[in-house]
Amino acid sequence: MLLLGSLLSFTALATAACAARFPKPQIKPWVPPGPDDSRGPCPMINTLANHGYLPHHGRNITASMIEHAFTSFLNVEAGFADAARDFAKAFGHDVFDLVDLNTPGIIQHITSLTRDDYTPEQPQLKADPLRIESLLADSDTPFLTVDSIAKTRLRLLQESEPRVLPDNQVTFTLFEAAMTLTMMADHSPDADHDPPPSAYQGPKDRIRMWFEEERFPTEFGWRPSKRTIKLADMSPAIDAIVKSMEKQDQNGKVALKFHS
Ligand code: HEM
Ligand SMILES: *[C@@H]1O[C@H](CO)[C@@H](O)[C@H](O)[C@H]1NC(C)=O
Numbered sequence: 001m002l003l004l005g006s007l008l009s010f011t012a013l014a015t016a017a018c019a020a021r022f023p024k025p026q027i028k029p030w031v032p033p034g035p036d037d038s039r040g041p042c043p044m045i046n047t048l049a050n051h052g053y054l055p056h057h058g059r060n061i062t063a064s065m066i067e068h069a070f071t072s073f074l075n076v077e078a079g080f081a082d083a084a085r086d087f088a089k090a091f092g093h094d095v096f097d098l099v100d101l102n103t104p105g106i107i108q109h110i111t112s113l114t115r116d117d118y119t120p121e122q123p124q125l126k127a128d129p130l131r132i133e134s135l136l137a138d139s140d141t142p143f144l145t146v147d148s149i150a151k152t153r154l155r156l157l158q159e160s161e162p163r164v165l166p167d168n169q170v171t172f173t174l175f176e177a178a179m180t181l182t183m184m185a186d187h188s189p190d191a192d193h194d195p196p197p198s199a200y201q202g203p204k205d206r207i208r209m210w211f212e213e214e215r216f217p218t219e220f221g222w223r224p225s226k227r228t229i230k231l232a233d234m235s236p237a238i239d240a241i242v243k244s245m246e247k248q249d250q251n252g253k254v255a256l257k258f259h260s
Helices: 002-021 043-050 063-074 078-091 098-102 129-137 146-159 167-182 204-213 231-248
Strands: 143-145 201-203
Touching: 043 063, 043 098, 043 204, 063 078, 129 146, 129 204, 143 146, 143 167, 143 204, 146 167, 146 231, 167 201, 167 231, 201 204
Parallel strands: none
Antiparallel strands: 143 201
16 A cells, blocks of 8 residues: 555656656637627637637737737747737727728738638628638648648639739738748748748648637647747748749739839
8 A cells, every 4th residue: 555655656746747847738728709709810810819818709909918929828029919010000999809800901901811802791701611621732742831822822813813912912911821831830940040941831730720710729739839930930931932933923824023
């Protein structure tokens, strides 16, 4: 009995030591939005609200709340929240509901990876599973890559015709494509180390769960990045995506105006 007791306490001690060395991720549970919860078109902001890193009701949100969720949980630098400050300024209120992020022409745009183009009748579109399947099908490996997402961007520009994505929104789509490749990866490439285009790849199983359910794919091994992800880390990916788009658009069907 004594032996069993000391064995048990040894196991408990060993488990505690192990847990301290390999802390289990403390990720708040995912709770899907209810009918009265406010959600917008950004898969990351919605996911943070679904896990309670932003108020689950998605109302009365400020840029500072988003910045706090980014720096304290997601481990991306505060600058990623500048988009929220710019949005609030353009929207005309420091406090907004997530549904307000659908306002066309501020950040929201056509040719999205996951949602059909808005129309005046349908200004608040949700992610479309078929559109997500097409995004994933553009790569024939288990990862989305620079080349696959460049192919997707070209395809979506063509599918939206005759509507044309305004030049000033092209940058948003490239930034979002870069974030899609980096945010679900185990090691998001550090721009300081001059990463090659092949360093950027996002696992499809994680991206599918993130986009379809707006849920952090911890079941597929996702954890917040250990290294703080910088805005600058997106630049090599964006450059590589633009180059790949230019190469793949050989017939010049899509007028690319990324130069300058
Ligand atoms: C780490 C930070 C962020 C990540 C990883 C992220 C990720 C993404 C991705 C991947 C998309 C593209 C969705 C698609 O094309 O279907 C997107 C769209 C969007 N994001 Fe975020 N986002 C971040 C920060 C923000 C912030 C701070 C705001 C402003 C409050 C914001 C507002 C939006 C909006 C309005 C869209 C819709 C664009 C469209 O019409 O497709 N995002 N985001
Ligand atoms: C949001 O703010 C408005 C105005 O102050 C208030 O009436 C409302 O109850 C708030 N909603 C939530 C969910 O906090």
